[in-house]
Amino acid sequence: MNILNLFKVSLRAVASNKLRSFLSMLGIIIGVGAVITMMSIGQGSKASIREELAKQGTNLLTIRPGADMRGGVRRDPAQMQTLKPADYEAIMNEKKYVTYVSPEVTASGQVIYGNSNTTSSMYGESTDYLKIKQWDVQDGDNFTEEDVRKSAKVCIIGKTIVDELFNGADPIGKNIRFKSIPMKVIGVLKSKGYNSWGMDQDNVIIAPYTCVMKRISAQTYYGSIVCSAITEEMSDHAIEELTDILRRSHKIKEGGIDDFTIRSQAEMMETMSTTMDTVTMILGIAAGFSLLIAGIGIMNIMLVSVTERTKEIGLRMAVGATGLVISIQFLIESIFISLTGGIFGVLLGVGASSLLPKMGMPSIVPAWSIFLSFGVCVVIGILFGYIPARKAANMDPIDAIRHE
Amino acid sequence: MKEENNNKAVIELDNVKRYFHVGSEVVKALRGVSFKIYEGEFVTIQGTSGSGKSTLLNQLGCLDTPTSGEYYLDGVPVRKMSKSQRAHLRNKKIGFIFQNYNLLANTTAVENVELPLMYNNKFNSRQRREAAIKALEAVGLGDRLYHKSNQMSGGQMQRVAIARALVNNPAVLLADEATGNLDTRTSFEVLVLFQELYKQGHTIIFVTHNPEIAEYSSRNIYLRDGQIREDTINTNIKSAAEALAALPKPVDD
Numbered sequence: 053m054n055i056l057n058l059f060k061v062s063l064r065a066v067a068s069n070k071l072r073s074f075l076s077m078l079g080i081i082i083g084v085g086a087v088i089t090m091m092s093i094g095q096g097s098k099a100s101i102r103e104e105l106a107k108q109g110t111n112l113l114t115i116r117p118g119a120d121m122r123g124g125v126r127r128d129p130a131q132m133q134t135l136k137p138a139d140y141e142a143i144m145n146e147k148k149y150v151t152y153v154s155p156e157v158t159a160s161g162q163v164i165y166g167n168s169n170t171t172s173s174m175y176g177e178s179t180d181y182l183k184i185k186q187w188d189v190q191d192g193d194n195f196t197e198e199d200v201r202k203s204a205k206v207c208i209i210g211k212t213i214v215d216e217l218f219n220g221a222d223p224i225g226k227n228i229r230f231k232s233i234p235m236k237v238i239g240v241l242k243s244k245g246y247n248s249w250g251m252d253q254d255n256v257i258i259a260p261y262t263c264v265m266k267r268i269s270a271q272t273y274y275g276s277i278v279c280s281a282i283t284e285e286m287s288d289h290a291i292e293e294l295t296d297i298l299r300r301s302h303k304i305k306e307g308g309i310d311d312f313t314i315r316s317q318a319e320m321m322e323t324m325s326t327t328m329d330t331v332t333m334i335l336g337i338a339a340g341f342s343l344l345i346a347g348i349g350i351m352n353i354m355l356v357s358v359t360e361r362t363k364e365i366g367l368r369m370a371v372g373a374t375g376l377v378i379s380i381q382f383l384i385e386s387i388f389i390s391l392t393g394g395i396f397g398v399l400l401g402v403g404a405s406s407l408l409p410k411m412g413m414p415s416i417v418p419a420w421s422i423f424l425s426f427g428v429c430v431v432i433g434i435l436f437g438y439i440p441a442r443k444a445a446n447m448d449p450i451d452a453i454r455h456e
Numbered sequence: 457m458k459e460e461n462n463n464k465a466v467i468e469l470d471n472v473k474r475y476f477h478v479g480s481e482v483v484k485a486l487r488g489v490s491f492k493i494y495e496g497e498f499v500t501i502q503g504t505s506g507s508g509k510s511t512l513l514n515q516l517g518c519l520d521t522p523t524s525g526e527y528y529l530d531g532v533p534v535r536k537m538s539k540s541q542r543a544h545l546r547n548k549k550i551g552f553i554f555q556n557y558n559l560l561a562n563t564t565a566v567e568n569v570e571l572p573l574m575y576n577n578k579f580n581s582r583q584r585r586e587a588a589i590k591a592l593e594a595v596g597l598g599d600r601l602y603h604k605s606n607q608m609s610g611g612q613m614q615r616v617a618i619a620r621a622l623v624n625n626p627a628v629l630l631a632d633e634a635t636g637n638l639d640t641r642t643s644f645e646v647l648v649l650f651q652e653l654y655k656q657g658h659t660i661i662f663v664t665h666n667p668e669i670a671e672y673s674s675r676n677i678y679l680r681d682g683q684i685r686e687d688t689i690n691t692n693i694k695s696a697a698e699a700l701a702a703l704p705k706p707v708d709d
Contacts, residue, residue, distance in 0.1 A: 057574045068562050367558045370519065371572040371620070372547020374540035450519045453558065 062384035076353040077393035079346030084397025084425045086339035091421040092405035094332025096414035110284040112317040115277040133273035134311045142301040149290035152180035155274040157264045161231040165217040174257045176264025184280045192224045192239030203262040208239035210254035287316040347432035354440035366452025375445035386437025394429030463494040472525035485511035487682040498654040500670045501663045503679035518542045530627045551621025555633035557613040559605040566601045569620045591619040611642035631662045647696035
């Protein structure tokens with residue numbers, strides 16, 4: 053029997069049981085659809101996070117206190133006070149590969165204007181901060197060097213604060229109170245919206261770092277220092293330079309451990325990519341289980357089908373079908389079901405993935421996920437079709453044909 | 457049987473025994489059966505249930521092999537053949553007709569008849585269709601080629617089954633109680649068809665428990681307890697067509 057005839061025979065059998073064939077396909081359709089959708093969500097999120105990070109400047113460098121050992125005890129980096137004004141000064145004096153530098157001190161608390169209030173974070177920064185973050189002031193102005201020197205109680209605020217406190221009124225020139233300290237609003241930031249972690253980037257108040265240090269959190273050290281390398285490519289040189297400056301400034305001996313860490317945005321992106329790849333994998337595997345179950349569903353249906361068609365199998369054998377031919381017939385059936393299911397599953401997955409961005413979820417369908425799904429479908433068809441096919445092939449034609 | 461000797465022996469059984477092991481007991485279904493069937497004979501094989509009829513049919517149909525002895529189908533020894541070799545042999549040399557027709561459900565007459573040729577590489581789809589149409593015309597169903605099996609009467613279904621048995625031009629037609637499921641009138645109609653095929657020179661073996669059918673065949677083998685009790689040539693073959701005409705007319709309703 054040639055293979056074309058076998059296909060005809062198998063497809064006729066599938067077609068004569070449309071509902072059942074469709075139901076067993078459904079498992080595969082949903083499984084493949086789920087795998088592709090999950091992959092696309094994972095890949096989409098990765099791409100959007102990368103984009104987000106890139107927007108904040110790919111040449112961004114962040115210096116944090118850290119890796120400090122006192123008597124063999126590693127301490128919580130957030131508690132450490134290793135980044136001091138002297139470090140800032142040293143960087144400002146010696147920097148070659150670094151363009152902008154801003155010490156950063158943060159505080160969070162209640163903000164009040166009139167009878168409205170909200171909770172927000174205050175970032176104490178230098179005037180360079182907006183340039184480092186590639187952020188613009190929409191109304192009013194950024195604070196000046198003068199403001200920084202005088203620890204002026206001025207601030208620029210994000211869109212969310214404007215919405216929450218001012219209810220449409222012009223905030224410029226008004227005094228808000230942050231932790232009961234009155235601060236004059238001199239500018240409103242351009243809206244950035246939510247970032248990929250779901251954080252509202254507009255719920256911020258930016259003030260001169262000197263002001264935050266002296267008047268709000270009463271501290272003499274920085275939480276971190278953010279800088280920008282002259283270009284993204286120069287990030288590594290900039291990190292080397294900063295490390296050198298800070299080690300000297302901190303008087304760390306040759307072979308001593310740095311009491312700070314410097315992370316570049318490129319490095320962050322790398323870490324995020326790896327994390328998102330892992331997330332994608334986990335999502336894919338979870339969805340993959342539904343494919344496995346779908347495969348078992350096909351096997352179940354095929355086993356029922358073989359039993360139900362015992363007589364037909366007996367007849368086919370009586371008129372000359374060999375066991376091999378019978379088993380191939382059933383294998384083709386199961387592969388056909390799983391592959392057709394796979395095609396519809398891909399359509400479903402691609403369809404769902406293209407709808408997701410409309411619901412605010414990023415998604416990108418990677419081509420390899422489609423090929424992978426097809427491959428998995430064929431493997432499922434063969435794997436789970438094998439047992440029913442063998443059962444059919446091993447039937448005794450004498451018993452089979454008289455089966456009632 | 458002497459007058460048949462100038463013909464070729466299509467079937468030759470040489471002391472065929474078939475034993476089954478059921479638990480610790482040995483069931484001797486065939487206890488040494490020998491006979492020859494020549495080309496163009498219409499042989500009925502009779503016997504009560506338990507006589508070894510079915511076992512003999514399975515042997516003749518190459519569905520089973522003898523425990524000892526040898527069976528030659530069209531000169532080919534069958535006993536040592538593998539399962540798939542026997543499948544190929546069945547495909548070329550045997551046409552089966554079953555009591556309950558065994559047609560594929562939801563499938564047209566012509567597709568049912570094509571089935572044996574699907575397993576024969578020498579036929580392409582056009583040749584298959586031609587041969588199936590020819591076989592259906594030969595059994596008088598030329599006007600029902602594309603009727604599905606569930607749209608036909610029992611008699612028509614059995615004709616389709618006969619056409620299916622004929623389509624590969626087999627050495628022998630093997631009918632297993634082929635009229636068992638049919639009413640008297642339809643049974644005679646099918647018998648008429650078998651007699652026509654006999655006259656055209658087909659070799660037919662008709663296994664039945666109905667002694668009446670033996671009167672319409674050319675030879676009768678009677679089986680009991682796994683052995684041949686009688687093997688007689690029928691010199692006075694009754695005409696099924698006459699018997700059919702003699703039946704009371706069906707009441708139209």
